Amino acid sequence: MGQTIAEKIISRHAGATVQAGDIAVVDVDGTMATDATAPFAIRAFREMGGTGLWDPERVSLVLDHATPAPNERVGNLHRLMREFASETGCTLYDVGEGICHQLMVEKGHVRPGDIFLGADSHTPTYGALGAFAVGVGSTDMAAVMLTGKTWLKVPQTVRIELTGELQPGVEPKDIILFLVGKLGIAGATYEAIEFAGEAVDTLSLAGRMTLANMVAEMGAKAALVDTRTLPSSYPFTPTAADEDAAYRAVHTFEISGLRPQISLPHAPDKVVAIDSALGTEVQSAFIGSCTNGRLEDLHAAAAVLQDRHVAPGVRLTIAPASRQVFNAAVRDGTVAILSAAGASFITSGCGPCVGTHQGVPGDGEVVISSSNRNFRGRMGNPRASIYLASPTVVAAAALTGKIVDPAEVLAEQGSP
Amino acid sequence: MKTENPIRGRSHVYGDDIDTDRIIPGKYTKTLELSQLAEHVLEDLDPEFRARVEVGDILVAGHNFGCGSSREQAPLALKAAGVGAVVAKSFARIFYRNAINIGLPAVEVPEHDIGTGAILNVRLTDGVVIDERSGKRFRATKMPEVMVDILQAGGLANYLKERGGYGPFSTEQNRTP
Numbered sequence: 001m002g003q004t005i006a007e008k009i010i011s012r013h014a015g016a017t018v019q020a021g022d023i024a025v026v027d028v029d030g031t032m033a034t035d036a037t038a039p040f041a042i043r044a045f046r047e048m049g050g051t052g053l054w055d056p057e058r059v060s061l062v063l064d065h066a067t068p069a070p071n072e073r074v075g076n077l078h079r080l081m082r083e084f085a086s087e088t089g090c091t092l093y094d095v096g097e098g099i100c101h102q103l104m105v106e107k108g109h110v111r112p113g114d115i116f117l118g119a120d121s122h123t124p125t126y127g128a129l130g131a132f133a134v135g136v137g138s139t140d141m142a143a144v145m146l147t148g149k150t151w152l153k154v155p156q157t158v159r160i161e162l163t164g165e166l167q168p169g170v171e172p173k174d175i176i177l178f179l180v181g182k183l184g185i186a187g188a189t190y191e192a193i194e195f196a197g198e199a200v201d202t203l204s205l206a207g208r209m210t211l212a213n214m215v216a217e218m219g220a221k222a223a224l225v226d227t228r229t230l231p232s233s234y235p236f237t238p239t240a241a242d243e244d245a246a247y248r249a250v251h252t253f254e255i256s257g258l259r260p261q262i263s264l265p266h267a268p269d270k271v272v273a274i275d276s277a278l279g280t281e282v283q284s285a286f287i288g289s290c291t292n293g294r295l296e297d298l299h300a301a302a303a304v305l306q307d308r309h310v311a312p313g314v315r316l317t318i319a320p321a322s323r324q325v326f327n328a329a330v331r332d333g334t335v336a337i338l339s340a341a342g343a344s345f346i347t348s349g350c351g352p353c354v355g356t357h358q359g360v361p362g363d364g365e366v367v368i369s370s371s372n373r374n375f376r377g378r379m380g381n382p383r384a385s386i387y388l389a390s391p392t393v394v395a396a397a398a399l400t401g402k403i404v405d406p407a408e409v410l411a412e413q414g415s416p
Numbered sequence: 417m418k419t420e421n422p423i424r425g426r427s428h429v430y431g432d433d434i435d436t437d438r439i440i441p442g443k444y445t446k447t448l449e450l451s452q453l454a455e456h457v458l459e460d461l462d463p464e465f466r467a468r469v470e471v472g473d474i475l476v477a478g479h480n481f482g483c484g485s486s487r488e489q490a491p492l493a494l495k496a497a498g499v500g501a502v503v504a505k506s507f508a509r510i511f512y513r514n515a516i517n518i519g520l521p522a523v524e525v526p527e528h529d530i531g532t533g534a535i536l537n538v539r540l541t542d543g544v545v546i547d548e549r550s551g552k553r554f555r556a557t558k559m560p561e562v563m564v565d566i567l568q569a570g571g572l573a574n575y576l577k578e579r580g581g582y583g584p585f586s587t588e589q590n591r592t593p
């Protein structure tokens with residue numbers, strides 16, 4: 001019987017031919033933890049009797065969740081990570097370098113066909129590169145630091161074929177929001193999701209990362225975006241599924257008619273087409289996160305906000321996904337456009353996405369965000385509401401103070 | 417600390433899709449102090465829980481318990497607050513693994529109608545949960561052997577320490593039918 005991409009990658013790393021449902025111990029190519037998960041991972045590593053890392057070159061620690069440190073408690077956790085890194089020789093990305101997932105891809109810590117374990121739930125993002133990348137907790141990550149191995153259950157795969165072409169003003173984020181709405185928050189629990197089809201072939205790496213990122217919001221273990229058309233700066237051999245691979249389900253969606261999508265409070269899968277959310281007033285807008293904080297996302301926002309200003313009473317906060325993204329946006333003038341439009345740029349990192357320190361909304365306030373989660377309390381206040389959307393929709397809402405069809409503001413932008 | 421078997425405790429029942437932000441809000445997770453995690457457990461879901469829970473109590477939930485982030489602070493907060501086991505119709509993947517890894521039994525019982533205040537008897541090795549007063553028995557999903565071993569060692573740290581790694585492992589022996 002043929003194999004899915006996940007089955008092929010895991011077989012290679014287990015030294016045995018595996019199929020969905022098998023439990024395998026596999027060699028891991030890389031691992032990573034953040035300031036939210038590394039402190040417990042370091043503690044668990046010590047509890048395991050760990051002193052040296054299995055391979056310092058394959059272990060990264062990233063300070064991104066609460067950066068710069070908002071208080072002494074976090075400051076001390078950051079210090080603990082720096083000390084562990086200098087003691088063990090692993091890579092440390094300090095405050096301001098960027099979001100873990102952006103850095104793992106940008107700095108080449110993960111490659112097509114790898115198995116990667118990240119101590120963060122959005123690790124499947126690296127499925128954009130065709131890696132079997134799984135989010136785990138601190139103790140699992142510690143076990144990888146120690147042994148270079150992990151045990152896992154070979155997942156079943158859901159295949160999603162995307163045909164057609166996106167309309168102007170509609171973005172990869174809208175595709176994935178739509179899919180999260182269709183499949184639901186537990187729609188692919190424990191499973192891998194393969195993305196393929198002509199609409200995937202044309203996507204940039206950034207767009208593929210946005211797509212893979214939010215499989216976490218369907219409970220999936222990993223995303224595997226077809227790499228046969230991946231734009232890449234280095235050569236690699238793509239892994240393709242066999243023709244007769246067994247899937248749990250195959251879905252085909254035609255996306256040419258897709259409207260911009262909105263996820264309503266307080267669950268990522270409460271997704272509607274923008275038309276049923278038009279007019280919703282917002283007080284805060286956030287562009288950033290591992291879903292949509294990349295250069296093309298900032299370009300999308302700048303296209304809406306060039307020579308304009310955010311509405312009175314609206315705060316627009318931007319956290320570029322990495323320093324590299326920020327520097328590129330400084331160089332090409334995007335930062336100047338957005339800052340002139342009233343945006344506040346904050347440290348590259350998770351920023352307001354996770355509600356630990358910055359940009360916390362007030363009671364009853366409405367936030368529109370380009371991130372991936374809108375659970376109650378996610379941004380630090382359970383009495384606020386969060387809507388999720390693409391960077392273009394977020395920028396248009398910041399501009400007008402309410403959710404509007406971005407096509408309208410872009411059309412005005414185009415006219416003299 | 418080894419995990420006890422069977423586990424006996426009083427139930428606290430909640431619904432479906434309880435996410436990790438409701439188990440422990442992100443703003444409280446930046447600490448290594450377990451008591452600080454316990455203080456805010458389930459705060460946005462049920463502010464009274466912290467005062468009501470007693471050591472050994474069992475959290476009971478519907479589908480997709482623990483969806484959301486990878487924070488191990490979620491099962492740690494429950495364990496630190498005294499929760500002896502979590503019984504749910506289904507679990508989100510990372511929560512399930514994390515709970516087992518830190519030695520908090522997470523027991524999947526696809527069908528149950530357990531009410532709050534029941535006295536439950538959770539038999540990990542038999543794969544059954546018994547409501548002592550009504551005498552009803554609920555079937556639990558069989559755990560992969562490796563998970564039972566980890567749980568019985570009291571968590572992954574102990575498991576690896578005792579064995580000095582994963583040891584020889586047979587994929588064939590762990591093949592599901």
Ligand code: SF4
Binds near residue numbers: 065
């Ligand atoms: S940006 Fe948000 S979702 Fe992404 S890793 Fe950071 S906290 Fe998690």
